[in-house]
Amino acid sequence: MSQTPCSVTIKQLPQQISTHSARLFLRELRSDLRVERPCIVLDCSRILQMDVPAIKLLLDCLEDAMKHNGDIKLAAMREKARAMLQITGVDRLFEMFDTDTEAVNSFRRLSFPAALQDPAPSGTSHLAAENAA
Numbered sequence: 723m724s725q726t727p728c729s730v731t732i733k734q735l736p737q738q739i740s741t742h743s744a745r746l747f748l749r750e751l752r753s754d755l756r757v758e759r760p761c762i763v764l765d766c767s768r769i770l771q772m773d774v775p776a777i778k779l780l781l782d783c784l785e786d787a788m789k790h791n792g793d794i795k796l797a798a799m800r801e802k803a804r805a806m807l808q809i810t811g812v813d814r815l816f817e818m819f820d821t822d823t824e825a826v827n828s829f830r831r832l833s834f835p836a837a838l839q840d841p842a843p844s845g846t847s848h849l850a851a852e853n854a855a
Contacts, residue, residue: 728761730826732797735779737768744779751783760792763825767798772806780807784815797825 731754736743754760764783769776784794796818799807807813819825 728759728829729757730761730763730829732763732765732822732826734765735769737770739776739779741775744775747779748782748786752786755786755790755792758791760787760790761829762787762792762794763797763822764794765797765822766803767800769800769803772803777807777810777812780812780816795819795825795828797822
């Protein structure tokens with residue numbers, strides 16, 4: 723069993739994030755979230771400073787994606803911005819990648835059947851373990 727690869731959308735975050743620009747960005751993002759299990763990569767390369775409005779925007783994007791069983795991954799984040807996410811603990815909520823390509827490819831990895839990931843107890847076949855799950 724493998725998951726069907728999702729269509730990945732890459733969105734470029736604005737360099738400066740204000741309340742107004744965040745609202746506009748979210749409105750645009752929500753049109754990409756109308757699919758089942760949206761896969762979104764946020765390109766953070768233009769963000770110079772990860773301040774409160776920027777962090778709130780990231781969290782709002784993640785919340786909206788999760789409402790549709792989707793995920794948000796971050797790409798190309800500058801060191802200062804990444805450090806701020808670490809200080810605030812927000813980094814634990816996102817997978818972060820050095821490039822957009824790495825982030826996109828992370829959505830396309832196949833997931834293996836549970837029987838291959840977690841061997842069945844001795845005396846139990848893999849098929850029986852799968853059917854029990």
